[in-house]
Structure formats: structure tokens, C-alpha cells
Amino acid sequence: MVEVPVFLINGFLESGKTSLIKDVISSNFEGQVGETLLVVCEEGEIEYEEEFLEKYKVHVQYISNQEELTREWFEKMDKEFEPARVVIEFNSFFKFDLLDLPNQYVIGQVITLIDASTFNVYFNNMKQIFNDLVKDADLIIFNRIDGIKDLASYRRMLRAFNGNAQIAFEGKNGDLSETLAEDLPYDITQSEIKLLETQYPTFYMDAFDNYERYYNKEITFLANIQELEGVDDNSEFLPGRRIMTCCANDIRFLGFETTNDINAQFKAGDWAMITVTLTREFSKITGQEEVILHLKKYVKVEQQSNDDVLSLM
Numbered sequence: 001m002v003e004v005p006v007f008l009i010n011g012f013l014e015s016g017k018t019s020l021i022k023d024v025i026s027s028n029f030e031g032q033v034g035e036t037l038l039v040v041c042e043e044g045e046i047e048y049e050e051e052f053l054e055k056y057k058v059h060v061q062y063i064s065n066q067e068e069l070t071r072e073w074f075e076k077m078d079k080e081f082e083p084a085r086v087v088i089e090f091n092s093f094f095k096f097d098l099l100d101l102p103n104q105y106v107i108g109q110v111i112t113l114i115d116a117s118t119f120n121v122y123f124n125n126m127k128q129i130f131n132d133l134v135k136d137a138d139l140i141i142f143n144r145i146d147g148i149k150d151l152a153s154y155r156r157m158l159r160a161f162n163g164n165a166q167i168a169f170e171g172k173n174g175d176l177s178e179t180l181a182e183d184l185p186y187d188i189t190q191s192e193i194k195l196l197e198t199q200y201p202t203f204y205m206d207a208f209d210n211y212e213r214y215y216n217k218e219i220t221f222l223a224n225i226q227e228l229e230g231v232d233d234n235s236e237f238l239p240g241r242r243i244m245t246c247c248a249n250d251i252r253f254l255g256f257e258t259t260n261d262i263n264a265q266f267k268a269g270d271w272a273m274i275t276v277t278l279t280r281e282f283s284k285i286t287g288q289e290e291v292i293l294h295l296k297k298y299v300k301v302e303q304q305s306n307d308d309v310l311s312l313m
Contacts, residue, residue: 002104003104003105003106004078004083004084004085004086004104004105004106005085005086005106005107005108006085006086006087006088006101006105006106006107006108007024007085007086007087007088007108007109007110007111008087008088008090008096008099008107008109008110008111009021009087009088009089009090009111009113010090010092010096010110010111010112010113010133010137011092011112011113011114011115011133012092012114012115012118012122012133013042013044013092014044014045014115015113015114015115015143016113016115016143016144017042017044017089017090017113018044018046018047018048018089019046020111020113020141021038021087021089022046022048022052024087025038025056025058025087026052026056029056032084033084034057034082034083034084034085035057035058035059035081035082035083035084036056036057036058036059036083036084036085036086036087037058037059037061037077037078037081037083037085037086037087038053038058038059038060038061038086038087038088038089039060039061039063039069039077039086039087039088039089040060040061040062040063040089041063041066041069041088041089041090041091041094042089042090042091042092043062048060059077059081059083061077066091066094066095066098069094069099069100070100071100071101071102074086074100074101074102074105075102078102078104078105085108086105092129092132092133093129095132096110096132096136109138109139110136110137110138110139111137111138111139111140111141112133112134112137112139112140112141112165113141113143114133114140114141114142114143114154115143115144116142116143116144116145116148116151116154116169117144117148119142119154120150123157130158130161131161134158134161134162134165135161135162136162137162137165138165138166139165139166139167139168140158140162140165140166140167140168141168141169141170141176142154142155142167142168142169142170143170144170145169145170145171146171146172151169151180152180152182152183155167155180166178171210171212173212175209175210176209177206177209177210179202179205179206179209179210181213184202184206185198185199185202186199186203188213188214190217191216191217191218192217192218192220193217193218193219193220194219194220194221195219195220195221195222197221197222197241197310198310199221200221200222200241200243200310201241201243201254201310201311203219203221204240204241204243204254204256207256207278207291208291211278211280211291214278215278215279216277217277217278218275218276218277218296219275219276219277219278219293220273220274220275220276220297221273221274222241222271222272222273222301222304223239223240223241223255223271223272223273223274224239224240224241224242224253224255224269224270224271224304225237225238225239225266225267225268225269225270225271225272226238226239226240226253226255226268226269227268228257228285229285230285231285234260234263234264234265234266235259235260236257236258236259236260236285237258237260237266238255238256238257238258239255239256239258239272239274239276239293240253240254240255240256241253241254241255241310242254242308242309242310243309243310243311244309244310244311251309256276256291256292256293257283257285257290257291257292257293258274258276258292258293258294258295259292259293259294259295260295261294261295261296262295262296262297262298264295264298266298266300270300271300271301271302271303271304272298272299272300272301273298273299273301274295274297274298274299275295275296275297275298276293276294276295276296277293277294277296278291278292278293278294279291279292279293279294280292
């Protein structure tokens with residue numbers, strides 16, 4: 001028996017389920033084998049155009065009430081379309097516990113979308129519905145977060161219903177992050193940020209996920225200096241630190257492509273206290289948009305131990 005993964009996308013009407021599903025199907029299409037059965041249990045403003053369905057080999061079926069979602073119905077769809085995967089755009093008022101799937105259909109991931117701009121209204125008036133929405137979720141995404149100041153409290157409220165789900169926040173650029181400004185071990189509101197050594201791994205990860213937070217700020221940190229591959233002069237370099245990413249056997253040098261705006265003199269292996277600003281711009285090294293630092297101050301310090309490894313954990 002070949003298992004068929006089922007991806008269930010949940011959330012209130014107009015929470016962005018259709019947009020997410022279209023993005024996921026289109027972005028994962030290249031190299032994907034087989035076709036997709038898409039079960040739509042709630043129709044919003046955004047539609048699945050025929051051109052989209054044909055291009056990405058999607059068979060869509062519309063359901064108006066949960067009683068239609070029987071095991072026999074799924075078996076009929078499986079026989080008719082032989083899908084390699086099933087995506088269900090679930091109705092927020094349907095019961096996940098009542099979903100009766102064939103034995104070969106295995107839940108791969110449950111994602112719940114929440115519109116942060118309407119969270120308080122729904123949560124305060126429909127707590128039981130919220131419990132049903134999030135209790136089985138593997139991933140909870142808060143979208144439309146711009147201008148919302150209570151995101152940390154929103155996350156704490158959902159933890160009462162689901163203590164294990166990954167909770168992420170989608171910015172206006174579409175990027176997801178698990179980190180809020182309140183979570184950072186330094187004060188992101190300051191125009192000058194001096195990182196403690198132990199704070200560098202957090203800065204490294206957050207700078208790529210939420211680079212806009214660091215615009216117009218000066219960041220100072222202790223760095224080991226490495227050369228950038230393909231750069232023969234001191235115009236660009238790679239400051240960073242050795243970081244244990246998951247275990248003692250996985251230690252990597254994590255650094256930033258940095259433009260030497262002050263013509264500092266250095267060689268590979270040097271240690272320095274550097275002050276930089278952060279931008280996102282075209283990289284000549286990778287040929288695409290990247291987070292890039294600009295050097296503003298460089299103070300060489302004494303050699304540090306190569307055994308001084310930081311941790312992401």
C-alpha cells in the first residue's frame with residue numbers, strides 16, 4: 001500500500017488559506033511527481049483559476065458540509081484521480097476529529113492560519129472554535145501582523161491550546177519568523193546595538209529572517225575574520241563565528257558578506273571588534289539579493305581560541 005500524504009490547511013474565512021495553498025503548490029511543483037487532489041471546504045474571495053489547476057496538475061473538489069467527507073468519498077476520489085498528495089482547505093467549523101480518511105491517507109502536516117488583525121475579536125468570542133482550530137496544528141501562522149503590538153501575548157494565549165505547535169509570524173514581505181522583537185536578548189529599539197558573544201547566533205539567524213529590523217542601526221560584535229571566496233583584495237570579507245548548529249558534530253562558520261567601506265587592513269584568521277550597518281542588496285558573490293553588512297569600524301583584538309564555539313541552542 002502506497003501512503004498518500006494529506007496536508008490540511010485550517011483557519012477562519014479570509015485568513016489566507018487559498019493564497020497559502022496556491023503558493024505551496026506552485027513553489028513545490030518543480031521536480032514533484034504525480035498529481036494533487038485539492039479538497040475545498042470553504043470558498044473565499046480568492047479562487048483557483050482553471051489555468052492554475054491545469055498548470056500544476058491539480059484536481060479540485062468542492063465540499064459544502066462535513067457529512068460529505070466520508071471514507072467512501074475519499075476512496076472514490078483516490079480511484080478516480082490517483083493523487084500523489086491530498087491538500088484539504090478545511091472549514092473552521094468542521095471537526096478535525098471527525099475526518100475519516102482511508103488507511104493509505106496519512107496526515108503529513110496540519111497548518112492553521114490566523115489573521116492577527118482580527119485575532120482578539122474571534123478569540124474572545126469563539127474560544128472553543130479556536131481550540132478546535134489549533135489543538136491539532138503542527139504549524140500556526142499569524143499573518144497580517146503589521147501594526148499589531150500584542151503578538152507575544154497572542155502566542156501565549158495559543159500555547160494554552162497547543163503547547164507543541166511551531167508558531168510563526170508572516171511579515172508583509174511574506175517571510176516567516178518564529179522570533180518576535182520581545183524574544184531577542186538585546187534591545188532592538190536602540191540605534192546602536194553591542195552584542196555579547198553569546199548573542200551573536202541569535203543575531204545571525206534573526207538578521208536573515210527579519211533584516212528590516214536592523215536597518216539604520218549600528219551593530220557591534222566580536223568576529224573572526226575570513227576571506228570571501230573569489231575576492232582577491234580587502235574590498236569584501238566574511239566576519240563571523242564558529243557555531244554549533246545542532247550537535248557537537250555539526251559546527252559551522254556562520255558569517256556575513258561584508259563590504260569594507262573604511263578600507264580596513266586584515267588577513268584571514270584575525271579577530272576584531274567590528275561595527276557594521278546592515279542592508280539587503282544584490283550580491284556579486286551569489287548573484288542574488290542577500291543580507292550584506294557594511295563595515296564602519298574595525299578594531300583588531302588579540303587572538304581568540306579556536307575552541308571558542310558558540311551555540312544556537
